[in-house]
Amino acid sequence: MSDLISQNLNMIFKTPKGETVHALKDLNFTLKKGELLTVLGPSGCGKTTLLNITAGFIRPTSGTITLNKKEIDGPGVERGMVFQQGALFEWLTVAENVNFGLRMKKEDPIKTQKKVDEWLEIVGLQGFGNTPTYQLSGGMQQRVALARCLINDPDLILMDEPLGALDALTREKMQSLVLKIWKETGKTIILITHSVEEALLLGERLYVMAPRPGRIHKEYNLPFASMGLKQDLREIKKNKDFSSTREEILEMIWNMEEEIMGKDI
Amino acid sequence: MLTQIVTFLIFFAVIGCILYGRRLIKTEKIDAVFGNPERALGGTHWVIVGSSFLLLVWLYYSWDIAKGFYPKSANELCQVAKVNDSLLGLKYQFPIEERELKSTSQIKQENKNLKKITIEIQNSNELDSQQKTILVDFITKTNQLIPLLTNEDLLENETKQRIDDITGKINLLTENFQKSDYPFETELEFNERLKAVSEEGGWGITKVDAGSGTIENTIEVPLIPATNRGLKFHVAAQELNLISDEFFQLRNHNPEFKKRIKELKDDIKAYRNDLSDSEEVASTYAKNIVKIARRIEFASIYPPNALDKMQNAIVQFDNAQIKAQGGLRFIDIFLFPAGTIVASGPSCSEQGSGRWLPKPSDTFNKFILMSKPSVGYKDIPLLWINMVDVSKIIGFILPDWIADILPGEYPVHTKDGIVKQNFKGKVLKFVTGDFKLFKIPVPYGHIWDSFLRVFLGLIFGILIGVPLGLFMGLNRFAKGFFDPLIELYRPVPPLAWAPLIISVLGIDNTGKVFLLFMVSLSIMIISARAGASGTQLSKIHAAHSLGASKKQILRYVIFPNSLPEILTGIRVAVGMCWGTLVAAEFLAGTTGIGFVENVAKKYFQYEVIWITIFIMGMLGLLFDVTLRKIIDKTIPWRGKG
Numbered sequence: 001m002s003d004l005i006s007q008n009l010n011m012i013f014k015t016p017k018g019e020t021v022h023a024l025k026d027l028n029f030t031l032k033k034g035e036l037l038t039v040l041g042p043s044g045c046g047k048t049t050l051l052n053i054t055a056g057f058i059r060p061t062s063g064t065i066t067l068n069k070k071e072i073d074g075p076g077v078e079r080g081m082v083f084q085q086g087a088l089f090e091w092l093t094v095a096e097n098v099n100f101g102l103r104m105k106k107e108d109p110i111k112t113q114k115k116v117d118e119w120l121e122i123v124g125l126q127g128f129g130n131t132p133t134y135q136l137s138g139g140m141q142q143r144v145a146l147a148r149c150l151i152n153d154p155d156l157i158l159m160d161e162p163l164g165a166l167d168a169l170t171r172e173k174m175q176s177l178v179l180k181i182w183k184e185t186g187k188t189i190i191l192i193t194h195s196v197e198e199a200l201l202l203g204e205r206l207y208v209m210a211p212r213p214g215r216i217h218k219e220y221n222l223p224f225a226s227m228g229l230k231q232d233l234r235e236i237k238k239n240k241d242f243s244s245t246r247e248e249i250l251e252m253i254w255n256m257e258e259e260i261m262g263k264d265i
Numbered sequence: 266m267l268t269q270i271v272t273f274l275i276f277f278a279v280i281g282c283i284l285y286g287r288r289l290i291k292t293e294k295i296d297a298v299f300g301n302p303e304r305a306l307g308g309t310h311w312v313i314v315g316s317s318f319l320l321l322v323w324l325y326y327s328w329d330i331a332k333g334f335y336p337k338s339a340n341e342l343c344q345v346a347k348v349n350d351s352l353l354g355l356k357y358q359f360p361i362e363e364r365e366l367k368s369t370s371q372i373k374q375e376n377k378n379l380k381k382i383t384i385e386i387q388n389s390n391e392l393d394s395q396q397k398t399i400l401v402d403f404i405t406k407t408n409q410l411i412p413l414l415t416n417e418d419l420l421e422n423e424t425k426q427r428i429d430d431i432t433g434k435i436n437l438l439t440e441n442f443q444k445s446d447y448p449f450e451t452e453l454e455f456n457e458r459l460k461a462v463s464e465e466g467g468w469g470i471t472k473v474d475a476g477s478g479t480i481e482n483t484i485e486v487p488l489i490p491a492t493n494r495g496l497k498f499h500v501a502a503q504e505l506n507l508i509s510d511e512f513f514q515l516r517n518h519n520p521e522f523k524k525r526i527k528e529l530k531d532d533i534k535a536y537r538n539d540l541s542d543s544e545e546v547a548s549t550y551a552k553n554i555v556k557i558a559r560r561i562e563f564a565s566i567y568p569p570n571a572l573d574k575m576q577n578a579i580v581q582f583d584n585a586q587i588k589a590q591g592g593l594r595f596i597d598i599f600l601f602p603a604g605t606i607v608a609s610g611p612s613c614s615e616q617g618s619g620r621w622l623p624k625p626s627d628t629f630n631k632f633i634l635m636s637k638p639s640v641g642y643k644d645i646p647l648l649w650i651n652m653v654d655v656s657k658i659i660g661f662i663l664p665d666w667i668a669d670i671l672p673g674e675y676p677v678h679t680k681d682g683i684v685k686q687n688f689k690g691k692v693l694k695f696v697t698g699d700f701k702l703f704k705i706p707v708p709y710g711h712i713w714d715s716f717l718r719v720f721l722g723l724i725f726g727i728l729i730g731v732p733l734g735l736f737m738g739l740n741r742f743a744k745g746f747f748d749p750l751i752e753l754y755r756p757v758p759p760l761a762w763a764p765l766i767i768s769v770l771g772i773d774n775t776g777k778v779f780l781l782f783m784v785s786l787s788i789m790i791i792s793a794r795a796g797a798s799g800t801q802l803s804k805i806h807a808a809h810s811l812g813a814s815k816k817q818i819l820r821y822v823i824f825p826n827s828l829p830e831i832l833t834g835i836r837v838a839v840g841m842c843w844g845t846l847v848a849a850e851f852l853a854g855t856t857g858i859g860f861v862e863n864v865a866k867k868y869f870q871y872e873v874i875w876i877t878i879f880i881m882g883m884l885g886l887l888f889d890v891t892l893r894k895i896i897d898k899t900i901p902w903r904g905k906g
């Protein structure tokens with residue numbers, strides 16, 4: 001029904017020097033409502049490009065991508081984005097950041113205040129409403145970004161390495177938070193990551209992309225995300241299937257990277 | 266009184282500074298071994314820097330110290346300077362302060378000149394050999410004039426007698442000068458002198474013109490001798506003047522010399538008359554030879570030992586007058602360090618640091634005086650308030666054409682001679698400020714004018730520059746359109762525009778505000794543009810997907826994100842405007858702090874110059890500190906995002 005469907009998506013960049021980069025080639029996939037997709041791949045394989053197209057920040061060279069049968073052209077509130085870093089408005093407080101979307105929609109400030117408080121509690125930032133964002137730690141900032149995106153109630157949440165800048169411990173907590181939110185809200189999520197472990201833990205589905213041209217190299221359906229809802233994440237990492245899949249994907253990405261390096265030299 | 270206190274404070278500060286430095290050196294030795302390297306810094310440093318600084322302060326303050334402790338010293342030194350001035354002409358003739366007798370150096374000089382001319386003549390291509398022979402003969406004759414003057418045997422008795430006369434006068438003066446009751450002043454003379462002294466006023470006194478309220482020039486150093494010691498020097502100087510006049514009228518021309526020089530002049534004159542127009546070169550050489558002969562004639566050339574007695578007399582007088590100065594000499598050396606008081610002709614003035622670095626107390630007094638709204642500078646106070654009716658302000662702000670564009674006609678008088686007011690007429694009354702409301706205080710004066718100009722120029726620059734800059738940072742068309750325009754006028758130094766703008770828009774506020782507007786505009790555009798184009802794409806994207814429209818992104822994301830750059834731009838612009846304004850006020854205008862300085866410069870009012878420098882510095886500092894406070898308040902996230 002409210003699926004994200006990509007058909008023959010192509011993205012070709014032209015650099016100012018005149019070279020062309022085939023960032024995405026013939027991408028076909030379907031993401032059902034409520035699915036959590038993680039995307040892995042070596043650097044430069046077009047992950048961000050894919051996300052930017054989905055968010056509507058850039059237009060594909062050819063092909064179509066539709067959400068709820070509506071073709072995506074331009075950014076919209078039904079698709080929220082969480083960036084890796086630096087996308088918070090540092091001149092606003094935590095609450096004002098979270099409130100930003102609602103304020104732009106000119107919603108009643110008293111009602112939005114309640115919503116903001118709710119979301120701050122969900123992401124574990126109650127009491128930080130009046131703190132300027134530049135005084136927060138990296139993990140807290142990402143939680144603000146998450147709340148800011150979620151308060152708009154988007155159908156699809158796009159996350160580009162949202163936990164990339166965090167230390168291991170904070171990262172683990174945030175992974176639980178993402179899973180928790182996913183379960184409670186039932187949103188469709190696309191999450192890009194560089195960490196194979198994270199991709200396995202969070203992804204209900206997982207795409208491994210290959211570069212030059214960017215394409216989906218392999219697709220997995222994984223049980224770990226649903227396990228993670230009930231179980232401790234660290235326990236899952238000890239699972240046998242988990243380690244073997246991790247080794248397999250690591251090997252795959254290593255080979256790709258080697259290929260690129262070989263090509264470059 | 267104040268001066269005395271400050272003097273002692275400086276004195277104790279120097280001592281304290283040295284003592285503190287010594288203590289630091291001691292802790293330094295301990296700390297260097299046992300820790301805290303921070304504290305181990307700067308013992309010697311403190312002594313050197315501290316005492317040097319205080320010495321500088323003292324140098325600056327010393328004239329004031331002299332004024333505070335020895336208020337009459339300047340007047341006395343002025344009299345001494347008069348004596349030195351009179352002595353100078355006489356001393357100049359002798360190897361007292363020079364290396365050789367004036368006669369010797371003049372003979373050397375003229376011999377050199379003659380030699381030079383001889384060589385030139387002999388090497389000249391334009392003279393034939395006959396002319397050369399004649400000219401060289403002239404030169405030889407000129408040269409032969411000199412021994413006629415330097416020969417002791419030829420010195421006439423009359424001349425000798427007059428030299429002895431002058432010497433006797435100098436000796437008499439020396440003798441009298443050393444008497445304690447010299448110069449025998451009568452009771453009447455004494456009273457008249459004291460009256461004149463009190464009329465003239467003290468050292469550095471400022472007179473305010475009661476009528477126009479302007480500051481008249483300061484009496485730098487009072488001229489009339491106020492003390493007995495001063496009077497002594499004053500009278501001696503007058504007598505010396507007479508003596509030296511007499512000496513310079515004296516000529517050592519014996520009959521033989523007179524005959525010979527007359528012959529020479531006549532010969533040359535005849536020779537030049539005989540020359541045809543084509544022989545101009547020979548004529549010029551002959552003229553130059555006559556010039557040298559004349560110089561020899563008018564120089565005071567005497568036989569080598571003829572003036573020995575007179576030289577002695579002068580040296581004796583000089584010693585006597587130096588002795589009579591007594592403590593004054595020490596005051597001169599220590600309290601007038603980089604400079605002294607000099608007399609030239611009829612006036613005495615402060616020379617050296619005392620002149621362009623005026624005494625702090627004088628400066629302070631003048632500042633107080635100028636701060637009074639009734640005095641001010643050039644009939645305008647520095648900063649004061651005026652009670653102005655609000656209507657005048659409304660009338661000034663609202664343009665009159667608001668009434669003109671309203672529908673209808675202005676009222677016309679009726680046949681009964683009555684004017685019936687209508688709506689349009691009332692609006693006109695309103696926009697021209699022709700009504701009464703209530704009065705509010707409005708500042709005015711030089712400082713306010715300068716401030717207002719900077720403020721207005723800046724505000725216009727910000728109001729137009731910031732939106733334009735943001736727009737240019739976002740829109741390629743705007744950038745392409747406005748960039749060349751701005752790049753055309755921006756590289757020109759703002760002051761280069763000043764004459765043009767001032768002559769088009771007038772010397773008063775419009776021109777200057779426009780000039781400052783130009784200065785601030787380019788800075789604001791550049792900074793706002795940098796701010797806008799420096800906004801991270803992710804922030805714009807985030808706002809976009811949170812549902813913000815383009816306008817909202819501009820207002821709520823790009824603008825606040827550019828705020829640090831914009832505020833920094835304002836800070837730079839304020840500095841630039843301030844600098845430009847002062848220079849522009851130098852060029853033209855009738856008010857403003859730069860105008861004050863410019864006028865003060867014309868009249869050598871160094872105190873006023875320093876006051877304006879101080880005011881400008883303080884205002885500049887005030888602007889900067891205020892802005893820094895605002896910046897810290899409004900963008901605490903700067904550098905932390």
Ligand SMILES: Nc1ncnc2c1ncn2[C@@H]1O[C@H](COP(=O)(O)OP(=O)(O)OP(=O)(O)O)[C@@H](O)[C@H]1O
Binds near residue numbers: 014015021042049
């Ligand atoms: N605006 C652009 N102009 C030209 N080339 C671009 C542009 N944006 C991306 N590319 C190119 O497209 C390719 C994919 O870039 P993309 O940013 O999607 O990679 P990525 O998978 O997100 O990499 P990373 O994991 O390092 O973030 C790269 O080769 C990049 O050089």
Ligand SMILES: [Mg+2]
Binds near residue numbers: 047048049
């Ligand atoms: Mg990327």
